[in-house]
Amino acid sequence: QCPKKWKKMFCTLCNSKNHSRERCPSIWRVYVVKEDTQKQSLPMHALYCYNCGSKGHFGDDCPKRRSSRVPNEDGSSFSGDNLSQPLK
Amino acid sequence: TLNSDYPWILNHDHSRQKEIADWLTMEIKDFVGYISPNKNEIETRNRTISKIRQAIKQLWPDADLNVFGSYATDLYLPGSDIDCVVISKNSDKENRNSLYSLASHLKKKKLASRVEVIAKARVPIIKFVEPESQIHIDVSFERTNGIEAARLIREWLDDTPGLRELVLIVKQFLHSRRLNNVHTGGLGGFSIICLVFAFLHLHPRIITNEVDPMDNLGVLLIDFFELYGKNFAYDDVSISVSDGKPTYIPKSDWKDLNTRGTFTLAIQDPGDPSNNISRGSFNLRDIKKSFAGAFYLLTNRCFELDMATFKDRLGKSILGDVIKYRGKAR
Ligand SMILES: [Zn+2]
Ligand SMILES: [Zn+2]
Numbered sequence: 001q002c003p004k005k006w007k008k009m010f011c012t013l014c015n016s017k018n019h020s021r022e023r024c025p026s027i028w029r030v031y032v033v034k035e036d037t038q039k040q041s042l043p044m045h046a047l048y049c050y051n052c053g054s055k056g057h058f059g060d061d062c063p064k065r066r067s068s069r070v071p072n073e074d075g076s077s078f079s080g081d082n083l084s085q086p087l088k
Numbered sequence: 089t090l091n092s093d094y095p096w097i098l099n100h101d102h103s104r105q106k107e108i109a110d111w112l113t114m115e116i117k118d119f120v121g122y123i124s125p126n127k128n129e130i131e132t133r134n135r136t137i138s139k140i141r142q143a144i145k146q147l148w149p150d151a152d153l154n155v156f157g158s159y160a161t162d163l164y165l166p167g168s169d170i171d172c173v174v175i176s177k178n179s180d181k182e183n184r185n186s187l188y189s190l191a192s193h194l195k196k197k198k199l200a201s202r203v204e205v206i207a208k209a210r211v212p213i214i215k216f217v218e219p220e221s222q223i224h225i226d227v228s229f230e231r232t233n234g235i236e237a238a239r240l241i242r243e244w245l246d247d248t249p250g251l252r253e254l255v256l257i258v259k260q261f262l263h264s265r266r267l268n269n270v271h272t273g274g275l276g277g278f279s280i281i282c283l284v285f286a287f288l289h290l291h292p293r294i295i296t297n298e299v300d301p302m303d304n305l306g307v308l309l310i311d312f313f314e315l316y317g318k319n320f321a322y323d324d325v326s327i328s329v330s331d332g333k334p335t336y337i338p339k340s341d342w343k344d345l346n347t348r349g350t351f352t353l354a355i356q357d358p359g360d361p362s363n364n365i366s367r368g369s370f371n372l373r374d375i376k377k378s379f380a381g382a383f384y385l386l387t388n389r390c391f392e393l394d395m396a397t398f399k400d401r402l403g404k405s406i407l408g409d410v411i412k413y414r415g416k417a418r
Pocket of ligand 1: 011012013014016019020021023024025026059
């Protein structure tokens with residue numbers, strides 16, 4: 001067993017247990033949002049899944065078994081969680 | 089010093105940016121500005137093409153010369169070849185006799201040196217260097233699909249902010265890893281454009297019209313490498329770019345495709361839905377690995393610089409080790 005496993009990891013920026021504060025994706029996953037937010041809507045017909053190819057959901061939210069063998073521990077940009085508050 | 093390795097950061101220091109993603113966005117714009125051709129280079133290129141066009145019309149009055157590929161869409165790196173095609177109204181010029189007569193005509197007119205005639209390839213071409221400008225030129229014959237593709241890409245560039253910038257960065261990245269040559273299983277220019285085009289049109293923040301891609305090139309570049317390096321299901325999902333509306337299609341729904349359940353990139357040709365334009369990119373394993381590597385390099389660099397003091401950040405590059413630019417100075 002790796003001794004590091006015993007040390008509890010916790011991110012004080014986003015409350016995740018997958019990484020430490022120094023390696024939080026929220027350090028770089030920062031978007032400059034448009035001033036005019038009136039036009040926002042979630043066009044369900046334009047959502048496609050990188051994991052199964054079907055319409056209506058993002059890849060991170062796919063109910064099917066993950067196809068890629070590279071792990072996605074912290075979640076990616078292709079997730080319902082990556083939308084701004086009013087759209088979630 | 090550091091600066092001579094990363095010439096695009098000279099006089100463009102962004103180390104005091106509060107958000108590391110904004111610093112990366114600005115550095116991407118600086119790099120694109122740095123590798124974009126200046127007025128002299130554009131004039132030299134145009135003059136060279138028109139000299140060769142005149143010479144071809146002199147030999148064959150029914151023929152014309154068209155430029156396609158990266159030169160026609162302004163998506164080229166310094167020193168890349170110009171792709172041209174000879175189209176004629178009356179007769180088919182794609183035969184061995186025409187290839188050799190054009191080659192010797194150009195040599196006689198002192199418009200071509202280091203001439204190679206590749207007559208037996210699937211697409212027969214003449215490769216040469218124009219002596220005055222030293223530009224490398226490839227000429228093929230009677231094939232209009234390249235011209236069609238260039239027209240389509242110009243439309244995409246008009247309606248997709250950020251496409252040009254991200255394509256140039258990804259091209260330079262793959263070039264530095266020798267993964268951009270289709271002959272050795274790498275990703276061709278059109279495949280790279282399709283990957284970036286689909287990425288931008290399917291990104292959650294872009295489809296909801298929350299962000300302007302030009303203000304977010306930094307985070308979008310990392311998101312691109314994350315998608316195609318870590319998450320995309322190459323075994324099960326293909327990409328369609330028809331009608332200017334990129335979508336995914338389960339490989340099982342693409343009837344003519346025979347790579348269902350196998351680790352291959354599949355991009356449907358907008359001009360021929362049965363054709364997979366990326367079928368030559370057999371080295372997908374290294375391509376995916378290199379994209380994941382770029383994701384880790386960029387994010388690690390962001391973490392490192394985010395913790396550093398402003399003094400330690402001064403004159404640093406985020407992009408430098410990712411794109412490893414070693415081209416001629418501009
Ligand atoms: Zn965190
Ligand atoms: Zn799915």
